[in-house]
Structures are given as C-alpha cells and as structure tokens.
Amino acid sequence: MADLIAQLDEGNPRALPRLLSLVERRDPAGMAALAALYPRTGKAAVVGITGAPGAGKSTLVNALAHAARAAEMRVAILAIDPSSPVSGGAVLGDRIRMMDLHADPGVFIRSVASKGRTGGLAPAAAAMVHCLDAAGYPLILLETVGAGQDSIDIDVLARTVIVVQAPGFGDGVQAIKAGILEIGDILVVNKADLPGARELARTLRGSLDHPEPGEWEVPVLLTDAASGEGVPAVLDAVLQHGRWLAQSGEIAQRLRVAASAEVLDGVRNELQRRLNAATAGSLDQVISDVAARRTPPEDAVNAILASLPGLGGAASDQRGG
C-alpha cells in the first residue's frame, strides 16, 4: 500500500491504473491506499456529463478535455458504460471518441462498467473519483450511462452537472417532463450544426425558472462537439460554476450531500453483503416455511437479523421502540 502511494507520488504511470483496479474491486490493499489518500481529496472540480445515448456526451468530453488542455489544466476522464445484466461483461466504447487525446500525458482516461448499478454510475465511481482527485487532476470529467430519468445520481457525486441534449432526441418537452433538466447546472444543446438545435435551446431556456439574486443562473449553451465549436464556452461555464459554488458557500453543502450518499451507500452494500453471506444456505428453507404458514414472516425476519454477524439484537431494539 505504501508502495502504491509512493509510486503514485513519483508519477509512475502504472500506479494510478493499478490503484483504480484495486479500488474498483474493493481489494483491501487498494482500500487501505485510498484511506491514506482521502485527506488529499476534495479539491478537484468533478463534472458530471449526462444525457441520452447518442446525444454526444463522449464527443463533448473529448472536446472539453482539449479545451482544458489549451488552458493548461490536466484532465482525468471516467467514462461509464452499462454492464450486460446477463453475463456481467461489458463493451466499453466511449474511448472511440477520445483517441486523439492519447499522446497527451496531461490526460488520463478510464472506462468503467456500471456492474448493474442503476442511476448512471458504477458502484465504485465515488472511490475512483477520489483516486483521480488524489493523483492531482484538478478537473475530472465523469461520463455517465445516459439512462434518461434514471441518471439522477450523478448530481450527488458531481459538483457541476452538464445535461447534454441534441435535436432528434425528443423535443425538449420530454426532457423537461422527465426531470433530468433539474439536475443540470449547465444545459448543452449539442449537434448545433443540425436542424432543430436552436429551437431546442429556445424551448429549454423557456422552461428554466428565473434565479433569485445570488442563485446560479443555468446557462443553455449550443455546441458542435464534433468540431469543437462552442465548447470553450462550456468550459468557461464549468469554471464559473466552480467559482459560484465557492463564493456562495454552496460547495460545503454539495460535499456534505456527496459524503452522506457515499457513507450510506457503503453501509447498505455491506449490510447486503452480510445478509447474502449469512443466508446463503438457509434462505430457501426459511422462505418455504413462511410460504407454507409454518413460520410467521416477522419471526423469520428476526431470526435472519439475529444471525447477521454484529447485528444480533437489532430486531429486539426495533420491537422495544
């Protein structure tokens, strides 16, 4: 673990990829390294990019990375794609749009499978973002699985959320109804070179509430991500949003929300893991007994809770209260 951190600090190019793999599968050595690195984190601008598949998220991420490099910012990209629910495998193809960044040592790209997690993220996304943050990337772009109304979780992990729309992917009214716009700090209408883009931008602008004084005003920006046109303005808006977060004090709130989600998620996952382990051999019989009316459901619940390591007695607390 100390080795891994030393290698990371020396800039050994294999250290960060290895750390990400270890953390992704919750390997104890990786988790220990992350725990040691955690105090360094919380500095990076974590930017979530969400929107329907095909809207141009990967292309925009690529163009944003170029704009950031032109401003001499190092960039890390975490590109999340769905896993197959059947095999657990995945084809991760976001890099296809990012290959022209390969020669730049100031850009780091990692593809991640969602591993069945809904909400557009991956189970280890938060931990992997911490690693990139600890490795000193001031800008982290997080492309999520564009699952429409499902991709709400990104607003918890990211400091700034960009919602990407494009003409031909619904009329904007659909997006407004789905509530996906509400998580956007910046709205991007991509494929500005295609007909309908301007009208889509107008519809979106019309749907936004006027901000109170001191509130963030959500910009609606047109881009042609394929050519890069309009993309520097998106980077400017990201940086401006970061300044607004700091000045308004909103940043503290966002960090709290992210910390709370990460901790409670972790607790839920660990409880689930213990539950699965404790009931692996016995659940079938317990369920049969309940279904056949031999055991009341409540007794089965209490028996299972009492059998969980470290949790015996929780059920009686519940009864007492």
Place this chain on the structure above:
Amino acid sequence: MSTSTPTRTLRVLIAKPGLDGHDRGAKVMARGLRDAGFEVIYTGLFQTPEMIASAALQEDVDVVGLSILSGAHMALFPRIMEALRAAGLGDVLVVAGGTIPEADQAAVREMGIAAVFGPGSTFADVAEFLRTHAPSRAA
C-alpha cells in the same frame, strides 16, 4: 498465490491497428467476449502502436487483442509489442485475430503474440484461452 481470483472480471482491450477500415470482426469479438463475462474496451479503427499502448496502460487491461485484416501484421505487430514493452506492459497477454496466413503464424508467435485466432475460432475457445493464460495478479 499465483492464480488470479476467480471472481475478478478480466479486462480486454480490443484494438484495430492498421489502415483497413473494417471493424466488423473486432466488434463481433467484443460482443462475444462481453457475453462471456469479460469487460472489453473497444477503441475503434486506425490505432497506432502508441495509442494501443497508452490505452492498455490507462485501462489496466489483462489482455490486448489485436484484430487485423490488412496483411500488415508482420510490420505492425513488432511495433505494437515494442510500444507495450516501452510502456512497462511486457506482462500483458497479447493475442491476435483475423486473417493471418499459416506461413506467418510461427513468426507472429515468436514476436510474443500468445495465440492467433482465425475465422474458425469460437468465442468459447477465445474466452477459455484468455482465462487460462491471462497473467495472474498478486493483490
């Protein structure tokens, strides 16, 4: 312990080096390996050796699969192997697929390519080979 954990999902980079613009075979293989439980990073057409090496490094893959139809394998493969070694990835399993004439196969293996999967190979063959030969990892 020298064997890898059975639950670890193997990561495979499928790269399409060279100048021919046909990636159907590469995409079919990507989906086949996905369905066999692998995480496949697919990077598209026209990959240079340096692009392949930097993607393999950042993605921390266990396997690099090179898909080739252009007949340029004798020229390209040594450059790719060299780029991988230069990136410190000498331990990554490298395999090839596509059309590589029988006469070149021994030379290709000599370059460090562990296996060549021709048009007759099934996904199950490839998956089995990768599971057996992927480098083991100490935690």
